[in-house]
Amino acid sequence: MKYAYFPGCSLHSTAKEFDLSTRAVCKNLDIELVEIPDWICCGSTPAHTTSELLSLALPLANCTWAENNHLDVVAPCASCFSRLKIATLEVQKDADLRKKINTIIEGNFEGNTKIFHLLHLFSNGNGSAEKLKEKTKRDLSTLKVVAYYGCLLARPKEVAGVVDVENPQSMDRILNKAGLDVLDWSHKTECCGASLSITDKKVSLRLVHEIIQTAADAGADCIAVACPLCQSNLDLQQSELKNNHGHKYHLPIFYFTQLMGLALGLETNKLGLKRLIVDPRPLLKNKNIIGIEE
Amino acid sequence: MKYELPRENDQQHFMSIIEKMSGQNIRLCYQCGKCSAGCPICHEMEDSPNQIIRYIQLGLKEQALSKNTIWLCASCQTCSTRCPQQLDLAKIMDSLRILHQQESLQQNIPFSTSAKDFGHRFYNSLLNGLQMDVRSNVNAFSDLFLKMVRHYGRQFETGLIYNYNVNSGFLFSNVLKGPMMLMKAKINLIPEDVKRREKVEKIFSKIEQLEKSEKEKR
Numbered sequence: 450m451k452y453a454y455f456p457g458c459s460l461h462s463t464a465k466e467f468d469l470s471t472r473a474v475c476k477n478l479d480i481e482l483v484e485i486p487d488w489i490c491c492g493s494t495p496a497h498t499t500s501e502l503l504s505l506a507l508p509l510a511n512c513t514w515a516e517n518n519h520l521d522v523v524a525p526c527a528s529c530f531s532r533l534k535i536a537t538l539e540v541q542k543d544a545d546l547r548k549k550i551n552t553i554i555e556g557n558f559e560g561n562t563k564i565f566h567l568l569h570l571f572s573n574g575n576g577s578a579e580k581l582k583e584k585t586k587r588d589l590s591t592l593k594v595v596a597y598y599g600c601l602l603a604r605p606k607e608v609a610g611v612v613d614v615e616n617p618q619s620m621d622r623i624l625n626k627a628g629l630d631v632l633d634w635s636h637k638t639e640c641c642g643a644s645l646s647i648t649d650k651k652v653s654l655r656l657v658h659e660i661i662q663t664a665a666d667a668g669a670d671c672i673a674v675a676c677p678l679c680q681s682n683l684d685l686q687q688s689e690l691k692n693n694h695g696h697k698y699h700l701p702i703f704y705f706t707q708l709m710g711l712a713l714g715l716e717t718n719k720l721g722l723k724r725l726i727v728d729p730r731p732l733l734k735n736k737n738i739i740g741i742e743e
Numbered sequence: 744m745k746y747e748l749p750r751e752n753d754q755q756h757f758m759s760i761i762e763k764m765s766g767q768n769i770r771l772c773y774q775c776g777k778c779s780a781g782c783p784i785c786h787e788m789e790d791s792p793n794q795i796i797r798y799i800q801l802g803l804k805e806q807a808l809s810k811n812t813i814w815l816c817a818s819c820q821t822c823s824t825r826c827p828q829q830l831d832l833a834k835i836m837d838s839l840r841i842l843h844q845q846e847s848l849q850q851n852i853p854f855s856t857s858a859k860d861f862g863h864r865f866y867n868s869l870l871n872g873l874q875m876d877v878r879s880n881v882n883a884f885s886d887l888f889l890k891m892v893r894h895y896g897r898q899f900e901t902g903l904i905y906n907y908n909v910n911s912g913f914l915f916s917n918v919l920k921g922p923m924m925l926m927k928a929k930i931n932l933i934p935e936d937v938k939r940r941e942k943v944e945k946i947f948s949k950i951e952q953l954e955k956s957e958k959e960k961r
């Protein structure tokens with residue numbers, strides 16, 4: 450299996466560990482990722498709230514390379530994935546719009562290439578999930594985790610490709626296959642506030658607190674995410690929160706690929722565990738998942 | 744609350760602009776309020792999402808555009824997903840923001856890449872103090888975000904946050920997290936070198952020209 454890989458800006462900066470663990474896990478499961486050469490930013494939310502044309506042109510400038518090379522695109526960032534897929538769907542529906550965008554990007558995008566999020570890659574019945582189960586080397590059954598999808602991996606339905614927008618299952622299944630104790634909880638698809646953490650901190654803190662508190666109340670040791678902005682909001686702001694008893698939370702926020710990597714027995718430094726702000730190593734040592742010296 | 748309704752033609756006019764921009768049939772909304780019930784940020788909004796839709800139906804442009812609602816919307820799409828009439832409210836919020844930006848004199852957020860220029864603006868910012876309003880914060884953030892992309896081809900977080908802080912007057916907001924993020928190698932001090940920078944600039948300037956000529960036609 451070979452895919453065009455669109456890491457996106459976050460995976461080259463705040464979410465390097467997502468990039469590291471994605472590459473390590475895919476390599477282990479025989480999925481080949483070819484990074485799109487000289488990819489550019491997808492424009493994210495600032496583009497679609499400023500100009501519709503910009504929100505289509507920036508993603509499609511990247512997809513054109515994949516299409517010319519007959520590859521489907523995989524993006525680990527929820528926002529990049531959503532923008533790439535929405536742009537592709539929009540120009541599939543409207544031939545005039547496609548022409549207009551092709552003039553702007555000086556390309557010849559037809560809309561044939563498919564856009565996947567990383568979660569789809571491990572849950573779409575191509576055998577990766579079974580391979581993951583077979584190759585599992587570390588026992589993670591003592592680790593209680595909740596899967597947090599946030600907004601863009603659940604909504605809109607036709608973009609995210611989920612059966613139930615209120616209760617998506619793809620990450621739960623993957624973590625299950627990796628041998629973790631996946632708990633049910635209520636805040637799977639609640640919003641973390643996205644960039645409000647910069648533009649209106651108070652609102653963002655309230656939303657993050659609700660998510661962290663609910664996960665803790667459900668009995669989780671940690672949260673698994675698949676979006677760099679969700680991760681950084683839950684991880685960076687956690688030190689500012691306290692529970693009802695005045696205690697600080699200590700819930701590591703893993704990328705789901707890091708947990709897959711742990712299950713596959715990959716070395717911890719290949720998964721970027723040290724880069725997480727809430728250090729997950731004490732928890733993992735406590736549960737005898739990694740050694741004392743790691 | 745008492746509002747003077749515009750004449751019917753004007754009512755239709757504003758609604759049809761938003762309908763054209765968003766591709767949504769806003770007449771379909773029968774004010775069930777499900778969007779607002781599910782909105783995670785409704786508590787902090789001056790008016791709830793369904794009220795904004797009602798303003799559009801009644802042609803109350805000023806009310807629809809002046810509330811903090813459209814700026815607080817995080818595009819989480821909960822409303823769009825749950826609407827029994829399949830209205831894409833998040834898209835309508837986008838359209839309102841875009842219209843607001845087109846109609847108000849677009850404030851040009853200064854943006855610097857040199858240390859000297861930056862120092863000068865830092866000093867000015869100390870004199871001018873804080874801008875607390877969410878609308879200008881969101882505007883500044885979006886504007887700077889896109890300027891960074893236009894200049895570098897990719898996002899450069901360190902540059903974005905520093906420019907944003909100087910502009911908003913929250914000089915040290917998130918700065919304390921900077922050293923920790925540097926230590927964890929989560930942010931870069933130098934922007935990435937993208938070879939297609941001219942191509943990105945071309946995309947931006949072509950769109951600017953296109954949108955300008957479309958606006959003049961209207």
